Amino acid sequence: MGALxxxxxxxxxxxxxxxxxxxxVAAAAGHRVIIFDQDKGVAERAIAGIAARLERSVERGRIDEELANQTNRNLTAAVSINDLSECRLVIEAIVENLGIKRLVLGEIEKMVSNDAILATNTSSLSVTAIAAELERPEQCVGMHFFNPAPVMRLVEIVHGAVTDSEVAATAFGTAQAWGKTAVHTKSSPGFIVNRVARPYYGEALRLLSEGAANVVTLDAVYTECGAWRMGPFSLLDLIGLDVNLDVSKAVFDATFNDPRFAPSFVQQSLVDAGHLGRKTGRGFYEYGPDAVEPEPATAPDHGLDKEVVVHGDPGPLGALVDRWSMRGVSVTHVAGDGLISVGDIQLRLTDGRPATELVDVGLAPPNTAVIDWVHDWVTTSRVCIAAASTCSRSSLGTLVGA
Structure with a gap:
């Protein structure tokens, strides 16, 4: 089947x-959209908010006035949930609670036609479990949009264990007709995006809890070294620490407490304190007119007065060597196993093991540091270096100067 x-x-x-x-999104695509919320006035305020955003888009020349007006006309606030009875597609975007989602979709199922698609926007709960108590579970599918939905192009079409293939195909085609990039996925813990995103947040939170660096420095490493548009802590504040933590807990539970996906006590403590990110004015960062933008911890430049010696083929670090050469640094090439010496310190590309461990097992001398990967060695404005505990501060200063 194609799009609705x-x-x-x-x-x-x-x-x-x-x-x-x-x-x-649905109204802009030409559908009549009926919005229901159990809290009085919320649906009306949502429609007013959409109208305001449309007006700003017209002022900025992003859309024409005719599209804005038509989109506004397509939106209606439901007086009761019974107003959804004529809908061919109903998408729930309520609290991430399995019991509540089951209850709401079960109520909607009783009033819509037998061929109506019941979609859930869950970001982490099992679509199979959500559909399990429906009379027609094959009509239930996940349509996971990302925030902000009008801007973010990706939509995950999530197949429950008994989701009808034509229902999933219709949801897929409809998302595409709405201008989205749709992808099929099975109902597995976290689906695709929230599954692969757990290490992105989780490892950053572990580094913070271990004292590797502070929040702003870690974000700078992600953005300047890794070329991410946002660092993990800035992104957590944008999403909402409570929302993200709920997803982490759901994935952790669904993977039978796999330690790779363990939630963070640091994040939990902030949530407990009510510091949920931008929406509360404070999370990992502070927001508001009096907030001071923090600066990352950058090592001072000691200058470089030592020769760089490249032992053999440096592999990916070859671009860094070229950068040194272009800056006039003296670089000598000798035979060897791909390591780099700057003065009396040895530099190597990290293989995931700490520099201290390499020294402890006899694979590296005491004055050793590892350097992390970067997206582009030629243009990067920052690098991340971790020295062994045995490395002298003067030697490390020489390397930083390089």
Missing amino acids: TSETIVGVVGAGTMGAGIAH
């Missing part, structure tokens, strides 16, 4: 940030 036609009425349950965003 624009004449199809779409229902959205939950008028928070995600629900309002999804309603915006």
Whole structure:
């Protein structure tokens, strides 16, 4: 089956940030959209918020006034959940609670037609489990949008164990018709994005808890060395520490407490304190008119007065060697196993093991440091170096100067 036609009425349950965003996308694609929220006035405020965003988009020349007006006309706030009875597609974007999602979709199932698609925007709960108590579980599919839904192009189409293939195909085609990049995935812990994102957040949180560096420095390493658009802590603050923590806990539980996906006590403590990120004015960073933007911890430049010796083929570090040469640093090439010496300190590309461990097992001399990968050695403005505990401070200063 292909996409639902624009004449199809779409229902959205939950008028928070995600629900309002999804309603915006569907209405802009030409559907009549009915928004329901159990809290009085929330759906109306969501529609008003969409109208304001559309107005700003017109002012900035991103869309024309006709599209904005038509999108506004397509949006209606439901008086009761019964107003969704004519919807051919209903997308729930409510709290990430299995019991509540089951209850709401079960109620909707009783009032819509037998061929209506019941979609969940869950970011981490099992679609199979959500659908399990429905009379027609084959009609249930995941349509996981990302925040902000009008901007983010990706939508995960999540197949539960009994999701009908035509239902999934229709959801896929509809997401594409709405201008999204749709991908199929099975209902596994975290699906695709939230599964692969756990190490992104988790390892940064572990580094913070271990005292490797502070928040702003770690973010700088991610963005300047790794070319990420946002560092993990800035992104956590944007998403909401509570929302992200719920996903982490769900993935951890669904993987039978796999330690790779263990939630962070640091993050939990901030959530307990009510420091949820931008929405509360404080998370890993502080926000507001009086907030001072922190600076990353950058090692002082000691200058370089030592020769760089490259032992054999430096592999990926060859670009760094070339950069030294272009800056006029004296570089000598000799036979060897790919290591680099700067004065009396040995530099090697990390293989995941700490420099101290390499020294302890006899694979490196006491004055050893490892350097992390960067996205582009030629243009990077920052590198991350970790020295062995046995490395002298003067030797490390020489390397930093390089």
